[in-house]
Amino acid sequence: MKVELLNYTKDGDKLIAQAAKLCYSEAGLKEINENLSPEEVDRFVHMLTSLGHMSPMEHISFSFYVEGISRACSHQLVRHRLASYSQQSQRYVRLDDFDYVIPPAIEKNPRAREVFIEAIKRDQEAYEDLVQALMEEGMKDKNLTDKEKNALEKRAIEDARYVFPNACATKVMVTMNLRSLLHFFEMRTCLRAQWEIRNLAIEMLKEVKKVYPLLFQEAGPGCLRGPCPEGKMTCGKIKEVRAYFQGGQDD
Numbered sequence: 001m002k003v004e005l006l007n008y009t010k011d012g013d014k015l016i017a018q019a020a021k022l023c024y025s026e027a028g029l030k031e032i033n034e035n036l037s038p039e040e041v042d043r044f045v046h047m048l049t050s051l052g053h054m055s056p057m058e059h060i061s062f063s064f065y066v067e068g069i070s071r072a073c074s075h076q077l078v079r080h081r082l083a084s085y086s087q088q089s090q091r092y093v094r095l096d097d098f099d100y101v102i103p104p105a106i107e108k109n110p111r112a113r114e115v116f117i118e119a120i121k122r123d124q125e126a127y128e129d130l131v132q133a134l135m136e137e138g139m140k141d142k143n144l145t146d147k148e149k150n151a152l153e154k155r156a157i158e159d160a161r162y163v164f165p166n167a168c169a170t171k172v173m174v175t176m177n178l179r180s181l182l183h184f185f186e187m188r189t190c191l192r193a194q195w196e197i198r199n200l201a202i203e204m205l206k207e208v209k210k211v212y213p214l215l216f217q218e219a220g221p222g223c224l225r226g227p228c229p230e231g232k233m234t235c236g237k238i239k240e241v242r243a244y245f246q247g248g249q250d251d
């Protein structure tokens with residue numbers, strides 16, 4: 001999987017402090033800016049986080065480019081509604097030799113791996129056969145223009161793609177504001193999340209920590225900041241999870 005932080009709001013911590021100070025002050029933005037030292041910015045960011053006053057965090061956002069995740073994972077990703085997405089289309093892009101993601105447990109089990117690869121091959125063949133079958137009838141007309149041929153192919157691939165598996169790799173751009181991103185990290189870096197979206201969330205967290213270490217200092221699963229929110233469903237590994245996130249997510 002490849003995860004790249006494409007863009008983000010610069011001076012975001014200052015923007016958060018400005019927004020927060022505006023809430024609590026009689027002054028306008030001009031006076032607020034005059035008295036806004038870097039120490040005050042840090043103080044405001046800490047205060048908001050500890051109070052759970054999160055709306056000033058919505059003013060800054062982060063855009064990521066993600067490549068090589070499965071459609072199973074991208075489906076889990078897009079369940080996070082407070083975000084914007086652009087995803088490679090299987091309607092418009094013909095996938096010859098489609099890339100796919102092998103779950104680690106399948107990768108290291110020779111028998112399971114064989115079954116998996118065979119299934120992928122059959123899916124690819126079925127896709128190509130379907131595209132051909134769906135285009136055959138229309139292609140009999142020798143007078144088709146290039147535009148008509150393209151339209152025919154598009155109609156064929158958009159139906160043939162129904163045989164593609166969840167393993168099919170995809171590319172997606174995602175933008176979230178800070179509040180939404182912190183919530184995403186809380187849910188998806190948790191050990192209860194599936195391995196792939198958890199890996200994705202951890203890679204995204206590593207990227208944003210490089211540009212805003214303070215803002216993301218306490219980001220991660222809920223158990224970093226209190227008892228495990230999963231209750232009876234807890235993974236029971238709170239010590240290890242805390243050590244991993246507080247130690248900088250070294251692999």
Ligand SMILES: Cc1cc2nc3c(=O)[nH]c(=O)nc-3n(C[C@H](O)[C@H](O)[C@H](O)COP(=O)(O)OP(=O)(O)OC[C@H]3O[C@@H](n4cnc5c(N)ncnc54)[C@H](O)[C@@H]3O)c2cc1C
Pocket residue numbers: 079080081082083180183187188192193194
């Ligand atoms: C371990 C795990 C297991 C899961 N298992 C399943 C499963 O079996 N089946 C399944 O369908 N999903 C499952 N999910 C997905 C989960 O239910 C959420 O859909 C997903 O995590 C997105 O979370 P969210 O709604 O909090 O995030 P967002 O959609 O980003 O929303 C953020 C927050 O905004 C508020 N919000 C957003 N939309 C609304 C709304 N319409 N009304 C009120 N408040 C809103 C809520 O406070 C919400 O927490 C699972 C997730 C995890 C982490």
